[in-house]
């Protein structure tokens with residue numbers, strides 16, 4: 001499958017918009033739209049079940065012709081067709097194949113190239129001139145604690161010991177004209193960096209956010225790239241060419257030279273300097289991340305292209321309405337889980353899937369069992385990985401005759417291959433987990449106190465139990481045959497199908 005891939009470098013966000021236009025995937029909204037609630041509501045209504053269009057808003061209330069920024073782009077990655085386009089594959093590539101490709105792109109890399117300058121330096125705004133309100137930052141949802149400028153930007157930080165940069169997507173709210181508190185969890189890579197800078201006695205950490213570039217930046221920034229691997233390398237592998245990076249003006253970090261907007265600054269990591277952030281309509285489909293003091297970016301400089309486009313997104317998948325994060329996670333969280341299982345030496349994994357409606361909080365793993373206890377090995381390996389921090393709460397393992405992309409198949413397996421009295425349901429209590437999950441107690445969602453949330457994880461082993469004795473009456477099988485007819489019987493009936501006046505059979 002990956003041999004059909006033709007890596008595509010779009011150049012920048014504008015190149016991606018052109019590609020979306022040609023593929024009929026983009027809607028330009030010329031009518032005036034209010035940044036305050038209306039824009040986010042349109043985005044939510046339009047996103048659909050991975051079948052909505054990408055949206056470019058180019059007429060935003062209060063941000064007319066002479067504004068520093070007058071356009072907002074959203075929804076670019078909320079469909080598998082567009083993910084296929086980004087990955088250089090035919091648009092109707094099945095998500096299963098995207099997962100397989102996701103596995104390889106996460107483990108390959110093309111290092112970035114440092115260049116002297118680029119379009120992102122067309123405008124440089126420093127010090128007192130910085131005013132975040134000059135950008136049409138949406139109040140995405142009525143219930144949000146404020147206007148969120150960081151929803152799909154690549155947040156760049158650096159390990160103070162190794163110098164390796166990390167690029168992650170973390171939410172950030174406008175708190176004043178030059179302050180952005182962010183949601184930082186200790187168990188995320190940005191949190192690892194915060195801890196490392198703190199241990200060296202620093203009260204602030206250099207940070208930069210690249211907003212609006214090729215889609216691979218958002219896609220990879222929101223994916224659990226292994227620690228120590230720089231996301232820019234993975235982006236290079238996806239596009240088949242190195243990313244051109246320029247140095248920031250006021251911090252020692254590098255950002256894509258043709259990004260639309262770059263926000264530079266220092267993240268205050270001393271709790272004394274925190275400012276209020278939250279709540280936000282979150283990836284769970286619920287409002288989450290209580291209003292509380294959070295580490296805050298004190299902006300030192302903004303560089304941007306002339307007439308820049310602000311890239312943003314709404315969070316939160318619900319039945320029939322899948323967010324960009326939900327769609328991307330269904331691919332990359334599955335790909336990562338599969339790689340974790342491989343590295344841990346779990347044999348026989350034949351498919352992994354994270355349905356987009358819950359972004360991989362429920363993970364499905366299909367295996368070809370060869371020994372007793374294999375499903376437990378799957379769960380143990382997943383839960384022990386750092387990738388499990390905000391995903392893989394419930395792991396369902398099925399045999400290789402169950403299609404994990406078919407809800408009915410998984411449901412049937414759970415109905416008849418799970419026996420809770422035979423250890424098919426296993427709870428792993430008190431692990432780290434997403435501090436945004438409404439099923440956890442409010443106290444356990446206090447990320448400032450605990451550094452992360454608290455999850456009681458569940459394995460649902462829906463495989464045929466190899467601890468049962470083989471049944472001599474069943475030819476040594478552990479389970480009786482299903483009701484589906486034998487091949488010979490089916491073939492005989494199919495041969496008479498038209499004679500019987502029936503349409504083509506659907507199965508067999």
Ligand SMILES: Cc1cc2nc3c(=O)[nH]c(=O)nc-3n(C[C@H](O)[C@H](O)[C@H](O)COP(=O)(O)O)c2cc1C
Pocket residue numbers: 151152166167168169170171172183184185188189190221222223224225313315324325390
């Ligand atoms: C739209 C979007 C918003 C996100 N917001 C946050 C956030 O506020 N905090 C967070 O820790 N992770 C957030 N994530 C998830 C992280 O981006 C993801 O876990 C990623 O792996 C983090 O990068 P890292 O692995 O380098 O830490 C978000 C992801 C997306 C796609």
